Amino acid sequence: MNEIDAVVYSMGPSEFLGVNEPDKWCVDAVGGRDKPFMRIHTGGATGLSAAQAGFHHVAAGLFDAVLVVGADKVRECKDSQQVLNTIWDPLYERQFGLTTITMAAFQAVRHMHLYGTKEEQMALVAVRSWGNALNNPVAHLKGHITVDDVMMSPYYCWPVKKYDMCPSSAGGAAIVIVSGKKAMKLSTRPAWIRGCGEVANTVFLGDQMGGRAQMDFADSDVLAMAATAAYRQAGIRNPVKEIQVAELYAPFTVCELSMVEALGFCRKGESGRLNEEGFFNMNGEIAVNPSGGTLCANAIAITALARVCDGALQVMGKAPPKMQVKNVRNAVCTGEGGSFQFHAVMVLSADYY
Amino acid sequence: MNDGMTLRGGWNVEYNYAVGTTGKKFFDALIEKKIIAPKCSKCGLVMLPPRSFCERCFVPAEEWVEVGREGTIQAFTIVPVKFESLPEPPYAIAYVLLDGADTALVNFIRKVDLSDLGAAAKKLSIGKRVRVVFEKRRKGTINDFHYELIETGQARRQRSKK
Numbered sequence: 001m002n003e004i005d006a007v008v009y010s011m012g013p014s015e016f017l018g019v020n021e022p023d024k025w026c027v028d029a030v031g032g033r034d035k036p037f038m039r040i041h042t043g044g045a046t047g048l049s050a051a052q053a054g055f056h057h058v059a060a061g062l063f064d065a066v067l068v069v070g071a072d073k074v075r076e077c078k079d080s081q082q083v084l085n086t087i088w089d090p091l092y093e094r095q096f097g098l099t100t101i102t103m104a105a106f107q108a109v110r111h112m113h114l115y116g117t118k119e120e121q122m123a124l125v126a127v128r129s130w131g132n133a134l135n136n137p138v139a140h141l142k143g144h145i146t147v148d149d150v151m152m153s154p155y156y157c158w159p160v161k162k163y164d165m166c167p168s169s170a171g172g173a174a175i176v177i178v179s180g181k182k183a184m185k186l187s188t189r190p191a192w193i194r195g196c197g198e199v200a201n202t203v204f205l206g207d208q209m210g211g212r213a214q215m216d217f218a219d220s221d222v223l224a225m226a227a228t229a230a231y232r233q234a235g236i237r238n239p240v241k242e243i244q245v246a247e248l249y250a251p252f253t254v255c256e257l258s259m260v261e262a263l264g265f266c267r268k269g270e271s272g273r274l275n276e277e278g279f280f281n282m283n284g285e286i287a288v289n290p291s292g293g294t295l296c297a298n299a300i301a302i303t304a305l306a307r308v309c310d311g312a313l314q315v316m317g318k319a320p321p322k323m324q325v326k327n328v329r330n331a332v333c334t335g336e337g338g339s340f341q342f343h344a345v346m347v348l349s350a351d352y353y
Numbered sequence: 354m355n356d357g358m359t360l361r362g363g364w365n366v367e368y369n370y371a372v373g374t375t376g377k378k379f380f381d382a383l384i385e386k387k388i389i390a391p392k393c394s395k396c397g398l399v400m401l402p403p404r405s406f407c408e409r410c411f412v413p414a415e416e417w418v419e420v421g422r423e424g425t426i427q428a429f430t431i432v433p434v435k436f437e438s439l440p441e442p443p444y445a446i447a448y449v450l451l452d453g454a455d456t457a458l459v460n461f462i463r464k465v466d467l468s469d470l471g472a473a474a475k476k477l478s479i480g481k482r483v484r485v486v487f488e489k490r491r492k493g494t495i496n497d498f499h500y501e502l503i504e505t506g507q508a509r510r511q512r513s514k515k
Contacts, residue, residue, distance in 0.1 A: 018362060076359075079437035090370045092402035092495050096446045096459050097432060097439040105430035106448065113479040158431040158470050202408060206457035209427035210450045212398060214409075217428065 001031035004176070005063035009039045010050035010070030012301040012337070015083040016168075017073050030069045030174075043087070043337025044249055045198075046070070047173065047305025048344035052196050054177040055346075064179050071172035072301035080168050087339065089203075101165060103205070103339055104252035105157040110209060110218035111254055112159070115269030119159050123150035124275055125253035126163045126295055132282065133292025135322035140169040140297035166251040171299030173306045180352070191312035194330070195234030195347035197226035205339055220255075220262035223334065223343040227263050234347040236330065239264040239286075243347075245314045245331040246280075246288045247307040251298055255336070260288060263332060263345075287325045290314065304335030308346060315350040378417065379403040380493040388485060388498070390454055392416045401451065401458040421452030422485040423503065429462065429477045431470055443467040449483055449500055461499045476502065 007030055009023045019025065023039040026032075040050040047070065054068040074080055081099040088098045111117045124147055133142035145163065153162035183190040201215075201222040202208070208217040215221040227239075236242045246263065250256035257271040265286055266274050274280065280288035289295075291310040294303050311331035313319040329351060335344040372380065375391065379402075382389040390399045391414035393407035399418055400407070407414050429447035432440075445465055448457035462483060467473045483500040491497040 015364070018364065082437040082439065085436075085439060089402065090368075091372060091376050093459055095440075095494075095496055096461060097436065097444065098446075098459065099436060099439070102430050102432065102446065106428040109428050109430065109479060154434070155470055156432070156434055158433070158474050160430075204402070204456060206401065206427070206448045206450075206459060209448055209457050210425065211427075211457065212455040 003065050004031060004035065004067045006036040006057060006066050007032040007038075008050045008054045008057070008066060008068045009037065010047045010068060010173070010302050010305050011039050012041055012043055012046040012072065013083065015086075016077045016080055016300060018076060026071065030067065042335070042342040042344070044251065044300055045304055045335035045337030045342040045344045046300070047302050048249070048308060048333065048335030048346060049198060049304075049342070051175060051177070051305060051308045051346060052198060052344060054175070055193050055196060058177050058179055064182050066177045067174065068177060068305065069172070069174040070302040070305060072299040073170040074168040074298065074300055075170045077168065099157070100251065101157040101160055104164070104254055105160045106205065107217055107258060107340065108159050108252075108254040110216060111258060114216065114218050115272070117254075117257060117269070117272045120147050120151065121272030121275060122159075122164055122253040122257065123147045123161075125256045126150050128275070128281060129289055129292050129295040132290050132323070133296035135320060136291045136296070137320060138171070138297070139292040140167050140171075142292060142296060160252060160254075164253040166294050166298035167296075169297045169299040171297060171302055171306065173302040173309050175305065175308055175312065189316050189350065191315045192349045192352050193346060194349040195230035195232070195236070196345070197229030198342070198344040199223075199226040199229075201341045201343070203339065203341060217340070218258060219268060220258045220340070220343065223259055223336070223345070224262040224264070226343045226345040227332070230332070230345040230347045231264070234330070234349065236347065239332070243286055243330045243332050244328045245290060245311060245325050246286055247291060247293065247311045247314075247331065247333045248289060249294050249304045249307055249334050249336045250289070251294045251336075253295065255340075256288065256293070259334065263334070282325065290319065290323050290325055304333075304344065307333040307335065308348070311346070311348045315348050373405070375403050375405045383487075383497040384491045384493050386487045386491075387419050388422070388451060389417045389419050392418050399453060399455045401454050401456055418453065420454045424449040424451035424454070424483055424485075424500075426477060426479055426481045426483060427457045428479065431467055431473055431477070433467070433470060445473065445477060447477065447483070447500060451485070460495070462502065463499045464501050
């Protein structure tokens, strides 16, 4: 712990834990006493925002080594959607039972309407994720499931079904971000942070559909903006050719279809078909969520940080044996928070240049 | 929930949310069976829910206009399961672009048979027309109205009246 100069604590909403200011409780547990300590919170994007805060402190030359760490126990909350309903406006929207599941349903119906995406194509995202998670010792949900299993699972908010959704998980995650000099001393094969992007969107869902909407709620255009910034820094011109692994914060199946389009892996509306063709499989063009991703474990405060951990392990060649994708040079990790509002992207690389 | 011992607890905190001058104006109009919306003085964006400034131009929105009592579904869902403290299922909700508004406003869609989810979802598809129906007793809250589907025949009759 002596070599850690500062701690960034990755902590989203505290209402899932039911313990207020959880960062206060964890100072000693993470070795933060007597050190600079800050909490970062952008909802589901928290973990990636925290990683970027850590990176920026080191990149600015303030510190040589920053610990980015957090934990969450969403499972202790009786009904996490009761909490999530309160992220909507108390005057105009909360009364209608809005939750993150209704939010995913709105994205799904628009994706279906605009691009002809089918419920079965969304279901296949869960099938692949659960299968990948079999190779991840710390995934919460995993197994051999079929499209029929997903289709037969009960509707929670039409067209979103039980297996289209992430679980309420408990978990922790940590990374250490160090200066380039220190990294070369500590490791022969570190993960290099090559690009970062973070863009916020309007809180109003109704501003993103029809009328004079500047972007569509079906699309993750704000994620595309964040990805463009991160790719530019990383020197990535053709994401499909240059990125081998994507670890995405996609808490619902439709989110992943929308996100891979925004990340430039395919054109808008193509993701459902390409997914069927195996484009995003472990041995496909880009392995999407080799870990099983957010659909297989969601301890909200650290889920996006877990994406960074899994992306880093992939470029370092240190992922669990069957989870490791071959010849990974670049991995892209994302976080998404609020009502699909905060999008953060990080490009990790095996190469310094 | 798990095999270990747990201690039951909870938070129960009450609030008095400030409605503000923009909200008050909107809710007072609902009592009069009108839906009014602020309009940006620069780009003319008519915004619902109402707000005091245009986010796109970053200027105050002080002019108000009345929007239509019909609109078009932009997104919807049907909730068949019970969530803690949320409305009794099943219910249908939709974002509707009211005629004359530039952004969509969410509310319940009532009087749709929700016993068969697939059939109900077809009825509620994006692009379908709905009307605003005001409650008999209005309290100046967003629950003073809801949406109902306009059957195709009815819409034609109403248009021909104009």
